[in-house]
Amino acid sequence: MNQCKNCKISTNNNKFCSKKCSGFYQRINKTLICSYCKIIYIRKPWQIRKTKINYCCQKCHYKDKAKILVSCHKCKNQVFIYQSRARYYSQYYCNNKCRLLEKQEWLIGSKKKFNNYYNKFIRSLRCTAKYLLWKTNCLSRDKYQCQNCKRKSQLTVHHIFTMGQFVAKHKLNREAIMNDTLFLDQNNGITLCRSCHLKQHSGEKHVKNTKH
Numbered sequence: 001m002n003q004c005k006n007c008k009i010s011t012n013n014n015k016f017c018s019k020k021c022s023g024f025y026q027r028i029n030k031t032l033i034c035s036y037c038k039i040i041y042i043r044k045p046w047q048i049r050k051t052k053i054n055y056c057c058q059k060c061h062y063k064d065k066a067k068i069l070v071s072c073h074k075c076k077n078q079v080f081i082y083q084s085r086a087r088y089y090s091q092y093y094c095n096n097k098c099r100l101l102e103k104q105e106w107l108i109g110s111k112k113k114f115n116n117y118y119n120k121f122i123r124s125l126r127c128t129a130k131y132l133l134w135k136t137n138c139l140s141r142d143k144y145q146c147q148n149c150k151r152k153s154q155l156t157v158h159h160i161f162t163m164g165q166f167v168a169k170h171k172l173n174r175e176a177i178m179n180d181t182l183f184l185d186q187n188n189g190i191t192l193c194r195s196c197h198l199k200q201h202s203g204e205k206h207v208k209n210t211k212h
Helices: 019-027 058-063 083-088 096-109 111-126 129-141 163-170 174-179 194-200
Strands: 030-033 040-043 067-071 078-082 155-159 189-193
Touching (some): 111 163, 129 189, 155 194, 163 174
């Protein structure tokens, strides 16, 4: 036999004796003390965690977590990180600058890894709203037909100043490429079919894996 949490009447293996007691109990505010800043705050019963530790806000929750001291994988400076990050990552960096420098060295060391990352990077550029708008404007300007053979199927927009040249110019920096005025300039795009596009890139790298 259990007792009703609201009226303390004995019940048959239930937390409440009736729906009325259940609804009334869920509306009563409970006062708690934050485990980090010791401030008294109010929560509904359903908002209270079943653990002994409760926090008044998310900031206190993160501040109360224990940190450990590790060294940056690139510059060897000491940096504090949460223990949860130490469980999931084997390399740590003090800032984004060290992370990008290490990533560039890692890509240069392996040609296969660089090609895989290059293809993912190019696909991420093509998925942006600005790029899709630029592509649609170029297709409508060219009346949805290839400018070499006048074909109207399997069309794509070719960069005259190519994607590879933009990547070589800005060193895999997405923001710098998107902010380049020439990248989204309609005069830098021309509508081509698949076969004409492949012929255009016959002397360039990454022909089979990318579509410019």
